[in-house]
Amino acid sequence: MIEIKNIKKSFNGKTVLDGISGRFENGNNSLIIGSSGTGKSVLLKCIVGLIKPDEGQILYDGRDLINGTIQERKAIRREIGMLFQGSALFDSKTVEENVRFPLDMMTEMTPEEKADRVHFCLKRVGLEAAATKKPSEISGGMQKRVGIARAIVLNPKYLFCDEPNSGLDPQTSIKIDELISEITDEYKMTTIVVTHDMNSVVGIGEYIMFLYQGRKVWEGDNQSILNSDVTSLQDFIFASKMMRSMKTLHDKGF
Numbered sequence: 001m002i003e004i005k006n007i008k009k010s011f012n013g014k015t016v017l018d019g020i021s022g023r024f025e026n027g028n029n030s031l032i033i034g035s036s037g038t039g040k041s042v043l044l045k046c047i048v049g050l051i052k053p054d055e056g057q058i059l060y061d062g063r064d065l066i067n068g069t070i071q072e073r074k075a076i077r078r079e080i081g082m083l084f085q086g087s088a089l090f091d092s093k094t095v096e097e098n099v100r101f102p103l104d105m106m107t108e109m110t111p112e113e114k115a116d117r118v119h120f121c122l123k124r125v126g127l128e129a130a131a132t133k134k135p136s137e138i139s140g141g142m143q144k145r146v147g148i149a150r151a152i153v154l155n156p157k158y159l160f161c162d163e164p165n166s167g168l169d170p171q172t173s174i175k176i177d178e179l180i181s182e183i184t185d186e187y188k189m190t191t192i193v194v195t196h197d198m199n200s201v202v203g204i205g206e207y208i209m210f211l212y213q214g215r216k217v218w219e220g221d222n223q224s225i226l227n228s229d230v231t232s233l234q235d236f237i238f239a240s241k242m243m244r245s246m247k248t249l250h251d252k253g254f
Ligand SMILES: Nc1ncnc2c1ncn2[C@@H]1O[C@H](COP(=O)(O)OP(=O)(O)OP(=O)(O)O)[C@@H](O)[C@H]1O
Pocket: 011, 016, 034, 035, 036, 037, 038, 039, 040, 041, 042, 043
């Protein structure tokens, strides 16, 4: 479980995060949603330790990311897997070399052990056949899968995904969401996904934190979100025709 307490961050006197607290439970898909510029990426970067908040606490299963010792912080970082926006693969490396990269950087495993682990992860995301291809030779959805395989190769306890569906068609997006959700469940990870995608909200949102102008103004799950009376959240979700249709059906008792 990851707990954040009263996270505050300003840039050049402008408040971007204004006292955000919340709990992201183990084995759950947690989503951070909100419109553009509302602080989602900055919050995610604070949670993974890429940006230091001005105030507040970030606890990984009780371990303090900000105020812990260097060893404690290193231990937490080793347990983090990250799927970056746009996948962030190395173009010059093959799929298997991309997935092996964290093992080369962070472990003393033998070449055989690394090959086994890479094979296992590629198999898990359904990409064994693409192992020797370059990222430019595979589709955007497959690139995301490579990103997921790389994110889980060190067997992380915590998985972070920044806009995993950006640039994907709706069908492929759903498959990527399902994969993230299955992996979270299988390995009992604490997963946090930053997204704009209403399909993800409905499909995998077990815990949803809605940010508005740097504040958490709502939290709940994909069942309760349709009944929220928070105007900024209603404006955000019901901009989607699919969500308006779901609300109509929901209100009619379907
Ligand atoms: N390093 C930085 N220095 C100064 N301002 C920053 C920095 N990083 C982010 N910001 C500002 O913080 C605000 C929130 O940005 P953030 O990227 O978190 O928004 P977001 O909700 O993730 O938006 P989007 O959905 O468009 O990615 C923006 O006004 C942005 O310009």
